[in-house]
Amino acid sequence: MQNPILWYLKGMAMGAADVVPGVSGGTIAFLMGIYERLLEAIGSFSIPTLRLLLKGEYKTFAVRTDLVFLVSLFAGIAMSFITFAKLFKYLLANHEVLTMSFFFGLIIATVWVVGRRIKEWNSSTIIWFLIGAALAIGISFSGTVEGSSNPFYLFLCGFIAICSMILPGVSGSFVLLLLGNYALIIGTISDLPSAILNFDLAGIMAGLWVIIPFALGAVTGILSFAKVLSWLFNNYENSLLAILTGFVLGSLSIIYPWKKVLRSEIIHGKEKVLETMRYIPEIDTHFFMAVGLMILGAILVASIEYFGNKELR
Known part of the structure; x- marks a missing residue:
């Protein structure tokens, strides 16, 4: 059944999640029961389907690519990015502990939700689970690299981030954080609409210089990686879910709310955190x-899971 408004709202939920380091839009899609459909729709773009477009067979092209679903979903994602970029930027800057606590609750519940989809636990799935957890913990204790506004690096960031974003349990925004370009991308998404509304030509050009190569990398990544991921789900679903569950569990060390900054430096007028220490709060x-x-975040994920399963039934 075609329901563009519902898909748009689900896209907004995915977009809001993808803005936040440590929270996965792919997980939200997974919880809402649209993940496999999303992969299949993206994977349907190929030379034969593009030929339909060139021949003017628009209706057939739209059906083959599930275009109404994709346009509705990505419109919601884009709107959510624009709407929530400023909000999350403010919350993380001014209420970091409370904001990260909410995200911590989201992720705790996500471990259970993704893990319960594993059909069989055996030695193989346990090994993949431990690998996923070790990967996330290793990433959380590694340092971030310095970012760059070089177009080729932005293309690479877009490619890697989008591949991460469509994986349930993996946060594209956190990957951007590790690549050093999270603040640049979120800041640009936050500021570009204002520059357009104010006819600020310099601001528009500066924003497009960042967004265009990043978007090209994202489009390239999603079209190439979706087919691979779809194949993995069809052939190795249990192992893939196990490694993702482990990764989600391990990412709790990334989202842990109570941290002290031990060492930082000022780069281009902005503070860059080099070392932190986790502590037990009062x-x-x-x-x-x-x-x-935290409890509210966990309830939210449980509610999304419940209503997602209800729609599938």
Whole structure:
């Protein structure tokens, strides 16, 4: 059944998740029951389907590529990016502990949701689970590289980030953080609409200089990687879900809310954190607010899972 409004809203949920380091839009798609359909729709783009477009067979092209679904979903993702980029930028800058506590709750519940889809636990799935957890923990304790506005590097960032974003359990935004370009991309997405509305030509050109190569990398990545991922799900679903469950569990060390900055430096007028230390918080009002937000995050994921399964039934 065609339901563009529902797909648009689901796209907004995916976009909101993808803005946040450590939270996966692919997981949201997975929870809402549209993940495999998304992979199949993206994977349907090929030379034969593009020939349909060139021949003017628009209706057949739209049906073959599930175009209404894709356009509705990606319109929601784009709108969510624009809407929430400023919000999350503000929340992470001014209420980091509370915001990260909410994300921590989201991820705790996601471990259970993704893990329960594993059909059989055996020695192989346990090994893949441990590999996934080790990968995430290793990433969380590694340093970030310095970013760059070089178009070729931005293309690479777009390619890698989009491949991460469509994996359930893997955060494209956190990958951008590791590549050193999270602040640049989020800042550009946040500022470009204002520059366009104010007819700020310099701001528009600066924004496009970042967005265009990043978007080209993302398009290239999603068209090439979706087919591979679809094949993996069809042939190695249990192993793939196990490594993703482990990765989600391990990423809790990334999202842990209580951290102290031990070492930082100022680069181009902005602080870059070089080293942090996790600590056990004091039991006070702020702590209980953080725990409450964790519970709220977990309830949100459980609700998405419930309504996603209800629609599938």
